[in-house]
Amino acid sequence: MGRRAPGQVSDAAAGVGDAEQAARRLTGLARRRQGLARALPLLGMAAVVALVLAGCGGAQPYSTLSPKTSKADDIQNLYRIIFWAATVVFIGVQAAIVYIILRFRRRNEDRPEQIHGNRRLELAWTIIPAVVLLVIFIPTAQVIYNHASAEENADFSVDVYGKQWWWEIQYPNIPGSKEGPDEHLTTANEIHIPQGADVVFNMRSNNVIHSFWVPQLSGKKDIIPGHDNKLQFKADTPGEYFGECAEFCGAAHAWMRFRVIVEPKPVFDAWVAAWHQPPPVPDANPTTADVNDTPPAFGVCLVCHRVSGTNAQIAQQGINANVESIGAGPNLTMFGCRHTIGAGILENTPENLKTWLEHTDQVKEGVYMPNYYKAGQIKDQQVAELVDYLGKLKPAGGCPPEQPFGGGTPVAGS
Ligand code: HEC
Numbered sequence: 001m002g003r004r005a006p007g008q009v010s011d012a013a014a015g016v017g018d019a020e021q022a023a024r025r026l027t028g029l030a031r032r033r034q035g036l037a038r039a040l041p042l043l044g045m046a047a048v049v050a051l052v053l054a055g056c057g058g059a060q061p062y063s064t065l066s067p068k069t070s071k072a073d074d075i076q077n078l079y080r081i082i083f084w085a086a087t088v089v090f091i092g093v094q095a096a097i098v099y100i101i102l103r104f105r106r107r108n109e110d111r112p113e114q115i116h117g118n119r120r121l122e123l124a125w126t127i128i129p130a131v132v133l134l135v136i137f138i139p140t141a142q143v144i145y146n147h148a149s150a151e152e153n154a155d156f157s158v159d160v161y162g163k164q165w166w167w168e169i170q171y172p173n174i175p176g177s178k179e180g181p182d183e184h185l186t187t188a189n190e191i192h193i194p195q196g197a198d199v200v201f202n203m204r205s206n207n208v209i210h211s212f213w214v215p216q217l218s219g220k221k222d223i224i225p226g227h228d229n230k231l232q233f234k235a236d237t238p239g240e241y242f243g244e245c246a247e248f249c250g251a252a253h254a255w256m257r258f259r260v261i262v263e264p265k266p267v268f269d270a271w272v273a274a275w276h277q278p279p280p281v282p283d284a285n286p287t288t289a290d291v292n293d294t295p296p297a298f299g300v301c302l303v304c305h306r307v308s309g310t311n312a313q314i315a316q317q318g319i320n321a322n323v324e325s326i327g328a329g330p331n332l333t334m335f336g337c338r339h340t341i342g343a344g345i346l347e348n349t350p351e352n353l354k355t356w357l358e359h360t361d362q363v364k365e366g367v368y369m370p371n372y373y374k375a376g377q378i379k380d381q382q383v384a385e386l387v388d389y390l391g392k393l394k395p396a397g398g399c400p401p402e403q404p405f406g407g408g409t410p411v412a413g414s
């Protein structure tokens with residue numbers, strides 16, 4: 001016992017003087033100061049990030065920190081439990097570190113007592129984490145089961161088809177107008193739902209895995225080929241809510257965005273009624289709009305796009321649509337009321353629509369819509385006609401009123 005540390009032995013042998021030892025202590029101190037100086041900006045940055053997150057929680061339309069449904073609230077509550085449990089663990093660990101550093105600091109040159117195993121400690125660090133895990137697991141499991149049963153009981157169905165790289169939206173209980181008897185109201189990238197409806201989304205894919213995520217309204221749910229997944233929520237606050245694909249699905253994955261538009265029931269009903277009107281084209285007969293009345297250049301588009309009320313309904317839709325080649329694109333009924341072009345990549349304005357038609361594949365890399373302008377199949381004149389025609393695809397009385405982003409004050413009269 002009483003063995004000396006090797007360093008000490010050699011120091012003593014070399015006859016290191018007091019002055020040198022003092023100098024060494026000083027440089028140690030300086031080094032510690034330096035470390036602190038380096039850590040300070042990092043701590044400052046962390047504080048700023050925390051403040052920004054806390055401050056913007058309510059204003060961020062994408063934010064999962066400002067839930068707008070009871071479902072998103074449930075998820076937020078789980079995060080609260082996890083956050084506070086983690087805080088307790090963090091403080092406990094930091095306190096233990098400080099205690100151990102002070103209590104067992106190096107006091108002399110004696111070798112510390114060498115131990116192996118300590119039943120009390122080992123029980124403690126097995127039981128405490130088990131308790132922490134239970135505190136997280138029990139409420140999580142409850143929420144999972146509650147949400148799963150809510151999916152079975154919801155009564156307003158919306159079918160969501162994940163495409164590359166856009167979303168097809170069908171309302172299985174709202175019939176289409178002049179389409180075949182088994183056709184439903186079909187739209188893309190903007191999901192209108194009535195305020196307060198108990199909505200279940202039936203999600204399907206025939207290509208790759210996507211994930212449906214509207215942070216303010218619900219958690220994520222994967223859309224898996226060959227397996228229907230469901231997701232339910234009930235949105236009581238009118239507004240527009242951002243959504244996006246949350247599972248990498250190919251070249252334009254980052255531009256596979258959508259919106260959920262929660263609107264008062266009368267506004268939703270007006271939107272449905274407008275969808276059932278034939279598009280306004282010159283010389284249209286009162287009930288159907290003959291495709292012969294659309295701009296001639298639109299003929300090639302009808303291979304992939306439908307417009308409700310016209311008599312050309314050849315484009316494929318739903319699960320059988322062959323996404324990777326000819327035959328499938330968004331239903332363009334009421335396109336004039338959509339906010340965006342190409343699943344969120346461009347704002348829907350006449351100039352941007354022109355850009356979309358002339359530079360499709362440059363605007364959205366990997367897109368499955370051919371560039372007919374580059375191929376010379378449509379020229380400036382046809383582009384102008386198409387832009388004009390598509391812009392007119394909206395209700396005679398104008399589009400439904402705008403909803404505030406992220407769910408703000410309910411629209412007057414709702
Ligand atoms: C081979 C199939 C195909 C043909 C033909 C086609 N498109 Fe498309 N179109 C698509 C696909 C697929 C998308 C979705 C692109 C995306 O967002 O990734 C699309 C998207 C669009 C959009 C944006 C819709 C929205 O809501 O975001 C418009 C507008 C459009 N096409 C117009 C046309 C016009 C006009 C023509 C004829 C000149 C045409 N398309 C021909 C497949 C096609």
Ligand SMILES: [Cu+2]
Nearest residue numbers: 245247249253
């Ligand atoms: Cu994706």
